[in-house]
Amino acid sequence: MPEKIRCMKDLSIFSTLDIHERNRIGELAHKRLYNRNEYLFREGDLADTIYLIKSGKVKLFKVSAGGKEIILDILKEDDLLGENTFFDRAEQTMNAQAMENTFVCSCSREHFALLLQNPQTSLKIIQLLGEKLNSYTNQVANIAFHDVRGRVAATLLKLAKQYGASSAQGTAIDIELTHNDLASLVNASRVMVSNVIGGLRQDGVIATKDHRFIILNAEALASALENLA
Amino acid sequence: MKKTSKLGNQPVIEEIQRLAAGLDAMSSLLAEVKAGSKPGKTFVLLLNIFLLGGSRQGSVKLSKNLSLQSLADAMNMDCGELTAVLAYLNNRGIIAFQITYQNDVKYVKQFTEATALPPYN
Numbered sequence: 001m002p003e004k005i006r007c008m009k010d011l012s013i014f015s016t017l018d019i020h021e022r023n024r025i026g027e028l029a030h031k032r033l034y035n036r037n038e039y040l041f042r043e044g045d046l047a048d049t050i051y052l053i054k055s056g057k058v059k060l061f062k063v064s065a066g067g068k069e070i071i072l073d074i075l076k077e078d079d080l081l082g083e084n085t086f087f088d089r090a091e092q093t094m095n096a097q098a099m100e101n102t103f104v105c106s107c108s109r110e111h112f113a114l115l116l117q118n119p120q121t122s123l124k125i126i127q128l129l130g131e132k133l134n135s136y137t138n139q140v141a142n143i144a145f146h147d148v149r150g151r152v153a154a155t156l157l158k159l160a161k162q163y164g165a166s167s168a169q170g171t172a173i174d175i176e177l178t179h180n181d182l183a184s185l186v187n188a189s190r191v192m193v194s195n196v197i198g199g200l201r202q203d204g205v206i207a208t209k210d211h212r213f214i215i216l217n218a219e220a221l222a223s224a225l226e227n228l229a
Numbered sequence: 230m231k232k233t234s235k236l237g238n239q240p241v242i243e244e245i246q247r248l249a250a251g252l253d254a255m256s257s258l259l260a261e262v263k264a265g266s267k268p269g270k271t272f273v274l275l276l277n278i279f280l281l282g283g284s285r286q287g288s289v290k291l292s293k294n295l296s297l298q299s300l301a302d303a304m305n306m307d308c309g310e311l312t313a314v315l316a317y318l319n320n321r322g323i324i325a326f327q328i329t330y331q332n333d334v335k336y337v338k339q340f341t342e343a344t345a346l347p348p349y350n
Contacts, residue, residue, distance in 0.1 A: 060256075064264040072256050072263075083249040086242065093253055094260075113238060122241040129248035136255035143262050144276040187263040 011052055011105065012078050016120040028111040033103050034058075040081070040096040040104065047084035047092050050112045053077055056102025057175060061184070062094050071184040073135060074099065074175065076162060080128050085109045099176070143187050146225065151186035152196045153224035156206065160215050169207060170216040178211060254322050271304055271314050272323065297328065297335040308335065 014025055031054075034040060040051055040058060053075055060073045060081065072094060075081055084090040086109060107115070116122045135158075142154045156173065164171040183193040200206045205221050207214040215221060261269035278295070301311040315337065318324045329336045 062256075062260040062264075064260070064266075066264075068264065070260050070263045072259055083245070083252055086246050086249050094256060113242060116238050116241050116245070119241075122238070122245075126241075126244055126248065129245065129252060133248060133251050133255060136252065136259050140255070140259050140262055140272075141276070144273045145280065184263075187265075 011054060014115075014121060017118060021118060025115060028114065029105045029107045031103070031105050033101060034098040036098055036100050036102075038098050040098065041092045042095050043092055045092045047082060047087070047090040049082055049106045049108060050080065050085050051082045051096070051104050051106045053079050053081075054103040054105055056104075057099040058102055058104075059097050059099050060094050061097070069184055070187075071181065072139075073132070074159075074162075074185075080125065080132075082106075083129060083132075085112075148186065148188040148192050149196050149199070149224050151188065152182065152193060152200070153221045155182065155186050156213055156215060157218065157221060157225075159213070160218070164215070167214060169214050171214065171218065172209075173213045173215070176211045177213065250322075257321060258318075258323050267304070267306065267310070267314050268317050271300075271311070272318060274300070274303060275324065294329070294336040297337050300337060 014022060017025070034056070041047075041049075043062065055077050058075045058079075058081065059071055060075065061069050061071045064070055081096055082092070084092060116125065138154075138158075142151055146154060159173045159175060159177075160171045163174045165174050166172075179190050179194050179197065182197070183190040186193065188196075197206070197208070200221070201208065203220065205215070205217045207216055258269070258272060262273060263269070297308050297311060301308045304311060304314075306314070312328070315324070315326050319326060326337050
């Protein structure tokens with residue numbers, strides 16, 4: 001994958017920089033391929049690196065006191081992680097694990113601060129963090145106000161927006177998700193999620209193929225959000 | 230409160246640190262809610278009480294006083310436990326609250342959610 005090796009300077013957040021600034025980024029950044037299931041960092045690790053995903057997908061999660069994996073977010077190309085690095089001697093407060101082979105660019109906090117001297121880059125970073133904050137807020141609201149069917153619907157619609165690709169059947173979510181993963185995302189039991197998925201499939205709203213979801217009728221899926229818990 | 234030091238380009242760094250702190254608080258809250266912990270359940274109950282009759286002016290406010298005992302009963306906790314949970318959410322910057330006394334009954338005066346939620350009709 002030669003096009004991936006060029007790394008951080010080719011990320012879309014730096015697309016507005018001139019050639020000299022982009023070369024400077026190339027000098028400051030490190031690049032690394034993480035294999036599927038490999039950890040970028042774990043909860044409790046020293047937060048001293050900012051990561052930007054060039055390709056692939058990364059799962060952010062915590063483990064509850066009872067040992068349950070709680071997925072907080074799934075990040076993709078051009079997403080940023082490790083923002084606790086902006087605080088002195090901070091620790092990572094969650095785990096980050098590659099869901100597939102993932103190419104990541106990284107740099108230290110001091111080097112990243114140099115990149116922020118460009119106002120357009122700063123604006124894009126602030127925008128990215130703001131979007132992440134909205135995503136968490138929406139997830140909390142989704143869990144608080146919707147029943148499991150509504151939560152599954154909201155999560156599938158969100159994933160379709162982020163990872164959707166048009167196919168002959170509908171919008172295919174280009175991410176491998178087990179019922180367990182989805183159950184963790186929507187905060188319900190796997191059995192309950194499987195029942196909801198079965199119902200949606202029976203109604204012709206969604207289809208599944210090779211652990212991937214295909215949205216056949218987005219309007220019908222969105223109507224599940226109208227019922228509050 | 231997390232420690233910060235100067236990195237140059239201070240206004241931008243400060244804004245990023247503000248957002249990063251918000252992200253840290255919201256991700257912790259999300260994990261609490263998903264884990265079904267006492268703080269998570271309490272926050273969800275407060276949100277639903279808001280949905281039934283709160284007001285929204287920038288941040289979310291519950292306009293009516295709530296009896297601490299009623300809230301504790303609804304959460305299957307005692308008042309001391311609930312007060313500790315509320316203090317935890319307060320320290321995380323998720324809510325603000327004040328306990329007042331009326332005829333020896335404790336009232337939780339006001340809750341304010343730190344991060345604005347999306348509109349729900």
